[in-house]
Amino acid sequence: MSVEIPRVVVPGQPIVPEFDTASHSADHTITQARKYLSGPGTTLSKIPTGPNEEVNAIVATLKGKTVISPKSKDKTSSASKDELPVNEFLVSVVNHQTPRVPLPKEGDYVLCRVMKLTSRQAFVEILSVDNQSSILADSGVGSNGSLGMAGGTSLVANVSSGSVAGTSVFSQAVGATNASLGAHPADLGESFRGLIRVQDIRATERDKTQVVESFMPGDIVRAEVINIGDGASYYLSTAKNELGVVLSRSHGGRGDMLYPLDYETMVSVSGHIEKRKVAKPF
Amino acid sequence: MSFSVSEKDYLYQSLSSKTPIRPDGRKSHQLRGIEASINFLPNSNGSSRIRLSDGSEVIISIKSKVVKMSTLADLIELDLTIDNLRDDLTFISDWTNILRNSLLRNFADKFECLKLTTRYYFKLYVDVLFLSSSSNARTTKTDTSFLQNPLSMISFGIYLALKSTRLPLLISNSNDKDIEELPTFNDDWSSTVLLYPQDEDEEIKENNTTSQNSSSPPLLFVLSVVKNNLFIDPSIEEQEISDCGLVIGWCSGKVVSPIESLNLNQSGSSEYIKGMHGQNIIEGIKMIENVAATVSKGLDEIVKDGNNSVFMDSIF
């Protein structure tokens, strides 16, 4: 018989042993082996089952409901016919009441704000990960999300009017950034730092790329985390079509909103043109 | 700055096996050798100096002052200085607390020996300077990752210093309940009294066994727990990979409080910190019961030697 899997778990509670045999037929012959993998909200650890006996088990690390999903079967791994077929399952614990603290991982898309430029790289601060909640769900001042509270930034105010003005292209990006801008982490000195090296800005013509022709301070950029980096910052890249500047204003932030013209230029309503590494609008 | 992953792994494997091998080959109940001397500071009532084979050193000075009684807990002040580290670092005040509390709880005769009159007491200032062997391995001034836990060594030092402490002899009336007067003292150094009376010879000791003479300052022992094994007086690398640390006090033949868990890992990584089993604590107490008497006897030898020689110095 397969093990009873608890539906609701608390941290530290063992969910299933790592390996399990299941028999569905009446004569209780073992027809398949199951292997459980540790997913989000769980960890694999040794659980004592008796004196000097330990078994590897998937243990919950969060309070929440267990979700078990079969892993896409890898054809090459099924070896000989003698061995039992191993089905792999991913065990995770989810809890929608308390959203997980999103930390940028390698491969994640993040939204960030350009802080400083040098000839070799652009320094940015990471505002939010992908479409998850803001990194700074809170920074201790009660600025939890809402736009008005932190006084907003002038950018935010204009963004709203900008999207009202009718460019549907941006409504999506604006939606994603609103919460983060409200939290306004820069003033509090608390955010994850990132840097985009000049060679990671564009996928093509990497040698000709210049930082100042790609970003300006204040730009909101969608980028991919390529490395967790050293102590100071994450390494980010915009070397993909859908990555790059999503929100920008002309004249170093003083002027009007800029709208994408092509992959390397943006234009304002008044026709002022500036160079950027532009993200391909959806 | 820290140890490499493979170093730590190798060490953990060595220490957690059934027949553990410590990185310096010591037995699990064996402490590191020390060199010690007492009474080397002429301006203190008592002093001691201990050097560990790895080069770390602890210097202790005890000074006394006559105070009007306030609370007994105020009669001992302890100040701990480690290298050139800031003294408001959390772990330094933690260590200060542990040392001070162990002294307060286990002070001889419940402070009777510090009592001068009904109104006046001696107050003791215990100044501890710990010079770690890692001070030159340190990359920055705030890098404490190579600092080993000095509690045990400091408590040995305090033990020696207290046992070498001499207080001036009171010559005024000890009962000033009715008439208030300032205490006066004999200013001859040779007529000072030892805070912890020394057993002049063995026979006297046997005659009044459990009285004053058997009381000693408390000693602290630091134990490191790795799986089912316990190691006394862990070296810096052993501390780094401990599952858990334990400090156990010992005073006058008995295990006393503090008995507390400790975080021995100074470098801030928590990958090896796991906690211990209840059985470890009991074993630790047994180990201290077996070992501590030898340690205090060894320290007493130094005291005997030192106190006698100092006396000679003061005569000639």
Add this chain to the structure above:
Amino acid sequence: MSDRRRITGPESALPLVFAPTPNNQSTTKSPQEKTNSGIRNFFIKTGIVSNCNGSCFLEVDNTTIIVSVYGAKPIRGSSVTSASFSVMTKVSNNLEELSNFTSSDLSHSKEEKEEQKLAKEDEYVTTNQIGKTQLSLVEQKLSTYIQTAFLPSILLEKYPKSSIEVFINILTNDSHTNSSLLSLITWCANCTSLALVDSGIELKDMVSTGIAKLTDDQTVVIDPSYSNEGRKTVGGQEVRAVASYMSVTDTVVGLMIESEEGVNGEMIEKVIDGCNTMAREIRSNMNGFLVSTM
């Protein structure tokens, strides 16, 4: 700790001080009934502080504690591979009795005790001045214990470049019953455990903490409350202990034993067993509570 996450007010700002609430209720409140397991009833509620990642409120007898957890939030520079973890404790102002924790056991006569109390009140004035930055002895001890006990339970390696901060706020403590430091540690630790779960930070296991004492006649009292027994046992052979457990792997992650006299292995074993019993009881309570909130 550098305070760069709060917007400090103007220099002349004064902290908000509330008028003291009339003491009509707390003084008359009788010690709560113990359950048959020997543990006092306690009240818990999580998620009551809105601007932190997780929080828990705990009330037992007249002691009330709020623990708030912040994190994982970004820090710069250090701790590349795992999060840093720190604990801060704050004891609110009306707790002069607490400062006696470390020394009260040493006094002999009543006279001295009186004298001591006077001195302590002076000290209280000096140490509790507005705007103090350093932790008091009690706060420090509490913080260190909680930090040591919870380090093994938090999966810090899942949060690189981040910090996790726990703030313990002891709102009221029963100043009329000599609640000890150890008992405060116990409830703070249990409260912290729930606050951490509430914050959604990944944990290897929940930490539950028990307190017990061994009286002169070698009986173990679980969750001793001084209110019903007074202080008559002091000076006798009494061993008090707090121990924190991770129940699944049955490991002790925190331990503090206090005794005026010498102890031996047997006594320790007994008293730790007592702590374990209580910790298990608390753990099953916490489990029940958490499941009920989902």
Add this chain to the structure above:
Amino acid sequence: MEIITISKFNNNKGLNDEDEEMEDVSNNDQIVTPGELITEDTVWMRGHGTFALGNKTYSSVAGTILKVNKLLSVKPLKGRYTPETGDHIIGRVIEVGNRRWKVDIGARSDAVLLLGSVNLPGGILRRKSDTDELTMRNMLKEGDLLNCEVQSLFQDGSASLHTRSLKYGKLKNGIFLSVPRSLIIRSKNHSFVLQGNVSIILGVNGYIWIYKTPTVDNRLKTDSTASTASKLQSGVMGRQSGYQVGSGSVSLTRLEEESSWEIYSDKNDENISDAIRSNIIRYRNAIQALAHSQIGINESRINMAYEASMAYGSLGSLTEPEVMENISNDVLNGEKMRGS
């Protein structure tokens, strides 16, 4: 029962002076102390460890006089390690920086190890790519110990290291020990295979690594592969540092195999037996004993000290000062008898 040795303070460490022996006593065995007049002759250029008052040259350190052409310097007996090109040393990574590691080698300033001076995983002849910069921490991270060679010196005397040889690289399966660098006697070779399945690397900077002898039988080949590697490298890097290029020849595929990610693995061998572990500790304590008595350390003395230590059954007793002195005396007597 060994519990603790408590001895009185003894500031005269080491053995009697007649037994003392310093490594650096070269042809110029005159020892000077700080403030001692070295010469009044003005033809000498004043180097390290000297100062001038008027026309006179004084020593500023305790050490031996070293004269190279017209340069007069005093080599300190004690003090930090001064790197020299070609030194075989052991270092500990303390920082991962921009295309370089900062390495503690016990010198006045930290050494650097450039990304270009290590074997890149997956083939020795591979060009370094952008991703290598990002995965530097996967190769070497803070705390890691490495076995390396001083490639060149910067103007300020700090060293640039390299591990471009298969005999260098990350260290595992053993323990680290540090002794005063002046005790390490320079020799042709600084890594040895000792009896008891234990190998040792005596870094010239006083850092020592004692480890389990690698079981792979290609240990003997290492020398040849190493020299091949260096031959290949000397071409690639365009830096001629006076290598005696060996005549070994090994196929490139083999080199590629050996320089895969495996060389940067943190994982120790499984099942290192207790016997090997205690041998390692015995060697460690034997070396400690030599260092305790300020005796220069080389392969033969380590072996002698190891054998002398066998007289003391328990490893724990080897930490006692008396025992350490006995072992040192045994080593010195042994040398006298052999007439070396």
